[in-house]
Amino acid sequence: MKRESMEFDVVIVGAGPAGLSAACSLMQRARQAGLELNVCLVEKGAEVGAHILSGALFDTRALSELFPDWREQGAPVTTRVNREHFYMLSNSQGGIELPAWLTPSSLHNKGSYIISLGKLCRWLATQAEALGVAVFPGFAAREALFDKQGAVCGVLTGDMGLAADGTPKTGHMPGMELRARYTLFAEGSRGHLGKSLIDRFALDRTRDPQHYAIGFKELWRLAPERHQPGLVIHGGGWPLGRNGGGFFLYHGDDGLASVGLVMDLNYQNTHLDPFKEFQQLKHHPLLARHLWDGKRQAWGARALTKGGLNSLPEMVLPGALLLGCDAGTLNGARIKGIHTAMKSGLLAAEALVPALSEGRGGDRLAGFEILMKESWLQHELERARHFVPALHKLGPWAGGAANWLSQNMLRGRLPFSLHDKTPDHAALKPAASCDPVTYPRADGVLAFDRMSSVHAANTGHDEDQPCHLQLTDPALPLQDNLARYNEPAQRYCPAGVYEVLQEAGLPVFRINAANCVHCKTCDIKDPAQNITWVPPEGGSGPNYSGM
Known part of the structure; x- marks a missing residue:
């Protein structure tokens, strides 16, 4: 069947902060x-914001560049940080608060706002549409298109209405070719098209391996007497120990608070379960005293791209740009990526308009590289370039001390270079060399099980569609991963997608693709790199409300 084709000046993939900006x-x-200009933006979520998940503390610098009157226009950015505390937890009951002077200056949040990124993206989408952008939610970009010279010339959207075996069902609609002079990829962390383009054009050949974390977030409605709008709590230590990451609790508006855990995906112990690490964290008295008598409203999980400047691939390729977390512009020293993603989008627009005015298309936007080097985004990433490697190489205490010296005394200019050359998936050790880990049972009050959490993510997929979690070798999970690593997909996946079951006395590897919340952790952490995440039918996946 011949596919329909539409022509645009620019096609943007992903309605997150980078693409919308x-x-x-x-x-x-x-x-x-x-x-x-004729500009099209496609978003795989059922609506703009459906797949957006972030803490989120927001630096308004890029927003003010984009819309200087954002307050008057009613942007959902209202709760300013007014108090913040940083803790290092020693165990399930104890810990210490670090004084402000002993915390790396990059972690101070004066002037930032506690927001819902999903709400901000929905607001940005209304601005984009008012400016004339065609915004199409519910359409997943399946493949990049290339012209005869090998340059990107648009994307192909996924088919709608395919059965699990790939045959058309009633109402089947083939995907469309969306062709463009330039294409912007802003899919978020571990975007499947960004991943393939980085590989095709060897955009990371001179860079360190990219590094990731898995971030969990729950939205809670607090008891009125416990709600303190503007309060920010950050911390590290227990339960992660030497594993990189930390926790947060943000008191937002309307009686709501966000609580979460970020866990680096370079952890070594195959028995660790990131989902259960987060659930047990909430029983620590520091957090429990805020959550007690409250009610969980929503849950979600998402990967973060956090390698920083050392791992940042080239963002320019023929006919296209990689933006935001699709490339890895998050500032790990500040644990903030929204404003940097937005700035990458602003730089893209600044480079594109002259090229489009000259009638160009399909070439490398060298102007973007020049603008990037001269921007505050580049300067932020340069100052933060050693922050994540220091924690990976030295651990939370020695690494934290190095980062305090770097950020507070040397303004990011360490007299030596730090690198982490080990990919996250290669850090995992065999089960026989790892200590077992036990976790308390979920009590349904502060800690919850996987399936109730998946329900709280409002995730949904038509089960009669092709599986979007593809195995290069279907036999490998049982032949190798089970024997060597006790099949870690059972634990690193937060949504219970992967199971090893017994049928007729034999192990069976099962993929429950309908549970998937599109966090991309399996694509990152599988030790054999045997799992490839591709988008399911457009509109499938989580629907994060207020997250």
């Missing part, structure tokens, strides 16, 4: 230049 700024600059 690029769309808005592009139309603003085009108007100023007297240029009429």
